[in-house]
Amino acid sequence: xxxxxxxxxxxxxxxxxxxxxxxxxxxxxxxxxxxxxxxxxxxxxxxxxxxxxxxxxxxxxxxxxxxxxxxxxxxxxxxxxxxxxxxxxxxxxxxxxxxxxxxxxxxxxxxxxxxxxxxxxxxxxxxxxxxxxxxxxxxxxxxxxxxxxxxxxxxxxxxxxxxxxxxxxxxxxxxxxxxxxxxxxxxxxxxxxxxxxxxxxxxxxxxxxxxxxxxxxxxxxxxxxxxxxxxxxxxxxxxxxxxxxxxxxxxxxxxxxxxxxxxxxxxxxxxxxxxxxxxxxxxxxxxxxxxxxxxxxxxxxxxxxxxxxxxxxxxxxxxxxxxxxxxxxxxxxxxxxxxxxxxxxxxxxxxxxxxx
Ligand code: IPM
Ligand code: MN
Numbered sequence: 001x002x003x004x005x006x007x008x009x010x011x012x013x014x015x016x017x018x019x020x021x022x023x024x025x026x027x028x029x030x031x032x033x034x035x036x037x038x039x040x041x042x043x044x045x046x047x048x049x050x051x052x053x054x055x056x057x058x059x060x061x062x063x064x065x066x067x068x069x070x071x072x073x074x075x076x077x078x079x080x081x082x083x084x085x086x087x088x089x090x091x092x093x094x095x096x097x098x099x100x101x102x103x104x105x106x107x108x109x110x111x112x113x114x115x116x117x118x119x120x121x122x123x124x125x126x127x128x129x130x131x132x133x134x135x136x137x138x139x140x141x142x143x144x145x146x147x148x149x150x151x152x153x154x155x156x157x158x159x160x161x162x163x164x165x166x167x168x169x170x171x172x173x174x175x176x177x178x179x180x181x182x183x184x185x186x187x188x189x190x191x192x193x194x195x196x197x198x199x200x201x202x203x204x205x206x207x208x209x210x211x212x213x214x215x216x217x218x219x220x221x222x223x224x225x226x227x228x229x230x231x232x233x234x235x236x237x238x239x240x241x242x243x244x245x246x247x248x249x250x251x252x253x254x255x256x257x258x259x260x261x262x263x264x265x266x267x268x269x270x271x272x273x274x275x276x277x278x279x280x281x282x283x284x285x286x287x288x289x290x291x292x293x294x295x296x297x298x299x300x301x302x303x304x305x306x307x308x309x310x311x312x313x314x315x316x317x318x319x320x321x322x323x324x325x326x327x328x329x330x331x332x333x334x335x336x337x338x339x340x341x342x343x344x345x346x347x348x349x350x351x352x353x354x355x356x
Contacts, residue, residue: 044092
């Protein structure tokens, strides 16, 4: 297969971790006779510095013309500490999500047998956890009307959802549940919010079309609690943008390291794959960041964007092997031997090329 992939490395550790995912993808492509053309694009603080826009039109063109987008991370401390900054890297991310129509953000949380004791939660609570959030990504309070009144002394943000937007993401949720354990949890705050009542009403109607799927409706506060109590009781969860933002950070701790979790954003124009962690500016240029979340995002890309399951499995097998053999970066080494970002990438590459 000929694959054209846009690669947006972004800020902080973005370029270092992306480099490993590119190497690993190229190795898999070689092994399975595919050809990848990588088309780099600017984004985040790097793009602000270069052209004054965190998601320039040129980058958008590159994404539109690609079969998929591999994304690193954006964000820079100089913006975090300056609330008055007019242009911020995160705006680029939101603009990109909206313009590419990336409405369904898939964030899995699973445990790795070799790392189970790295989790702050007890082994017996988390063993067997394998859940996935579908976070709505282009609506809700992130994109609703917002502003200031009263000479700047009153501020408001509004959460708006249309039935169409809810149906679109819920459909993905039902389809995913059908492929997995046929369990779907609709997360909302329908006891308080009107937009949540529309979510619940819409999902309740759709439920009739998927009689095999067992749907539960739970309030977001209760989910936040049960997620750390009994994470392995969940499978597919669907939720609106802000709830999903918060709950997926919470869920990421279960696996033991934020440096491990990949994500996919399914879009109207194209799909995008990225680690769920941020740009980790403290580690920039040190070659110490864990590249595995990005490498696993590339695996998701092979499977979800191109339907290349064997290729995805090959990457996941190599990652599991690096974990069981302790070929890991310092965040996972427990004070034992640790390896550099690029060394982990090299190890994965040789493993993929050697394995039959
Ligand atoms: C995420 C991030 C973003 C979000 C920020 C950086 C705008 O936290 O992808 O979860 O809130 O969506
Ligand atoms: Mn977030």
